[in-house]
Amino acid sequence: MKKTLYKWFLRQRERNAPISGLILKEKAKYFHEKLYDKNSTFSASWGWLQKFKKRFGIRFITITGEKLSSQPELVSPFLRKLEEKIKDLNLDYHQVYNADETGLYWKLLLGKTYVSSEEKTASGRKTAKERITILACTNVTGLHKLTPLVIGKAKKPRSFKNSYIPVHYKNSQSAWMIAGIFKEWFKEIFVPEVRKFLKKQGLSEKALLLLDNAPSHPPVEELLSDDGLIQVMYMPPNVSPLIQPMDQNVIRLTKLHYRSMLSAMVVANKSKDMNVIIKQYNLRDAILNLSRAWNKLESATIKKCWKNIFESQNNDDREDTIPLATLRQELLSLNSIVETNLNLLEEIDPGQDFECGDIEEWNRDDFVEHDENCTAVSKDSETKQDQDQEVSQA
Structure with missing residues (x-):
């Protein structure tokens, strides 16, 4: 067999x-x-x-299917076009931004997903479907991380009552991003926050937002500040997995930090049954942890995520002026959060043999999409x- x-x-x-x-x-x-x-x-x-x-x-x-359908030959022409756009608008790196969405199954523990067919009524299968969408946005320097936008299903979640919520929250029927929400985010959140940041930096209030061609993103003519100084530029289809900064590590690390906090919460409450802990974990708790995870991202880390677009910015002489041990430590720190998650999961379920690849699969949430029909082989199922x-x- x-x-x-x-x-x-x-x-x-x-x-x-x-x-x-x-x-x-x-x-x-x-x-x-x-x-x-x-x-x-x-x-x-x-x-x-x-x-x-x-x-x-x-x-x-598990593989990332987006990269398989990417078209690397479109990258160079786009980068030349972007360079010309930045020169025409006379922008510096503080004024160039990228935004992208990701889904998050906010109650999902790794051990709760890999269940046998005899366990179809396990609470883990139900909680794994509680999903939100997160919109992450930063500038090239990493000095401006916009407050995340979270999209859920409920218009007024009960757990939000009389509570401070450190993110922008919207709702849609499916908890996915839709064009109306994105346009509202651009006009009412992105533009004001960017203007405030640039004014504080003593820069002109001009900016450029790079986006992929997701169906939920409105046309360019609908995404423009009233004075026309803040504009949007779309990347060509099938290149965003190769160069989109939010896809390079920003979203991945944010979600890894979040997973670590969720696992740590379970470990800290060993006196309670894990199912009870997860059941009591509400959307407000998840958003507070998400905000903490977002705040953990350092500007230097974000800056490196733009290297596929602005390679020269990260290839300065810094490596020649600092000790090799320091460079090595920086490299190791990028993956330390994965090890933290491994250790926490082993505490939660000592009987499991978790690996780094399992953490990455868990972090992408890809496998949950098969949860509705776990006998499916792929999108091209036999x-x-x-x-x-x-x-x-x-």
């Missing part, structure tokens, strides 16, 4: 299909049922998955006839 599963895995990778741990486990149960006893109690446990990955050298089983043919060929 393991060889059959591995052959299937290789075929999917040849197609560049994204494969998560949950998909591998469900596929293993499918093959086991076809090849052996339908009444078998085989559950493709987490421990079994770790042994399978180790045996066949599968260390990272038919039942194809699956049966694979078993007969094994």
Whole structure:
């Protein structure tokens, strides 16, 4: 059965299909049922998955599909166009911004997602679906991190009553970004906050916001300050995973910090059942932790996330003037939060064997999208006839 599963895995990778741990486990149960006893109690446990990955050298089983469809040949023309735009507007790095959205399953613990088919009523499957959207935005220097925008489903969450909320909050039916909310954010939040920052820096109140071509982003002509000094420029399709600064590390590190705080909360309440702790964890708690995670990002870290757009800005002589040990420490610090998450998860569930790749998969929230139909293989999922043919060929 393991060889059959591995052959299937290789075929999917040849197609560049994204494969998560949950998909591998469900596929293993499918093959086991076809090849052996339908009444078998085989559950493709987490421990079994770790042994399978180790045996066949599968260390990272989740890929970022966006990069596969990217078009690197469009990057250079766009960067030349951006350089000309910055010169025409006479902007410096304080005045160039990027904004991007990400989803966050704010109650999700890693151990709550990888469950067997016998555990469909577990509370973890329900809480994993409680989702918000976060809009992150900074300038090139990292000195201006705009207050995050959070989008939830509830118009007036009960947990917000009589409480200070350190973010901007909006609601939509699906908790996704929509064009109306984005336009409102640009006019009522982005423009005023940018003007305030630039005025404090003694700069002209001109700015440029870089965006990707998400359907929820309105046309350029609808995103313009009243005086025309603050403008928007769209990146070409299929290049944002390669160069968009918020995608390079800003969002990733913010979510990793958030995950660490969520895990630490569970560890700190060992006297309570984990399900009870998660149930009592509300949207206000999540937003407070998200705000703390956002505030942990340092300007130097943000600045490095723009290197694919402004390579020269990060390739100065700084490396020649500081000790090698300091440079090494800076490099290690970028991944230290991953190790923190590993340690916390091992405290929460000592029986699990977590790896760095599992933390990254958890942090992307990608695998939760398969939660609605955990037998799905990929967006290009095979038919039942194809699956049966694979078993007969094994």
